Amino acid sequence: NLMRASGIDGLAGIPRQRKLGRGMVLRPLLDFPMASLRQFLVSRNTSWLEDPSNEDLAFDRNYIRHQILPLIEARWPNAASRIARSADFCRQASSLLDSTCEAMMQNQGAKGPVIRVAALEPGAGYFSLLLRSWLKVQQVPPMPAGRIIELERQLIESAQDKRPAIEWGGHVLRFFDSKLWLQKIGDLTMCPTLKWVKPGPLRIDHLIGTLEFKGRAGQPSGEILVSARRDGDRIDCQQGRRTVKDILREAGVPPWLRGSVPMLRRDEQLLAIAGVCVNRQLGSWMRENDVQLLWKPESPVLQEVLENVPLQAVDHDQGLR
Structure with a gap:
């Protein structure tokens, strides 16, 4: 995530819990090292399944785990645990920012899939944070940073009749009447006869x-x-x-x-x-x-x-x- 220029959400790593539809995804074992989990299972004579893709160096996460981290730990012992601690600090900061942004959105009356552009304050320096917070509340995939930068530029520069639109992850975000309108692409429908x-x-x-x-x-x-x-x-x-x-x-x-x-x-x-x-x-x-x-x-x-x-x-x- 650091190589992708992620914000603190990305640097916080995998969340311990997150919403999924009406339920929650919980990951109670995130803080335990892989070696400790294997040792625990061996001590209880319990078998487990290994994902074969975890050894494939074509995936960035595996390349870092198998090629980069050993070099880092050779120079800085316990680097993995320290990186995890930094990720935890990012997670705490992310949680605080989420709460602050959600409060700002509520003060602006932004609850549903339509939001006034003025509530996001494009050009003020924290457009990205407010937009990501609103999208998270709508339970849609995070918008890539490049798309957010492009959207902010369009909102600042475009006339009303241009109606900029951004598509990502099966969703589309449109500009009309000084508002942003969020929809799933499959939800654009004509009234049947x-x-x-x-x-x-x-x-x-x-x-x-x-x-x-x-x-x-x-x-x-x-x-x-x-x-x-x-x-x-x-x-x-x-x-x-x-x-x-x-x-x-x-x-x-x-x-x-x-x-x-x-x-x-x-x-x-x-x-x-x-x-x-x-x-x-x-x-x-x-x-x-x-x-x-x-x-x-x-x-x-x-x-x-x-x-x-x-x-x-x-x-x-x-x-x-």
Whole structure:
């Protein structure tokens, strides 16, 4: 890790414990030398398995262990234990920095997969620490140092319409509306086309989630088609006949997520943009029957989009959300 120009996280070595999904990975034997563990097993007549790759000098860790460390210990006895002690100091410093960065993130309201760029303070000297802390909370792989440097440069130099994006480890980080948006690459999805006939909630998929007409009258009679937006889509809403493109832009929906927002149609007429607006005819029926149209996305990023749609962009009087 030292040869890779790692920060204190890398210099701290393998963590004794870390989160893995809903569980934890624990390594209680990290502080015991390999020779001591072998001696313990031999004394109890217990067999063990050796990983044959541990002898392959093509791996950096093995080259250091078998070629470099013996030379270092010939000059500085007990070097391995001293290096381990230094790694422990780095681990303590890393833990303190993590706590400090997490507190700074919480003060900025940065909890989910979307964060205001100003909270990371690009150009202030600790952008890398704050970004790594935020990514760790999101339980995503650490971003390589080179990518972080490039991202900070883009954020400082790029205009809003450039929208820099960084991909790594199956994730993508995008810039839009003065915020960074984090997603798994596989979570970028278009709303599928579905027929909604039966009363009750309609589950679209594990990312876009569920639509539901909730109220004493249930949902409108007849078949409703749910789909992604189409080129040239328009809707007759409270503000008049408007393009879906303009409505989604004013609602602050990022361009790459606009295809995920469900559209409700009947006979080629656009009835609603889920979470944003309904047409006048459907809105009138919903008010008369005390019905709400609810969209419950399951993707954290889509949840963030829905929570941050400006109030003026949503037809609250027509029972949306």
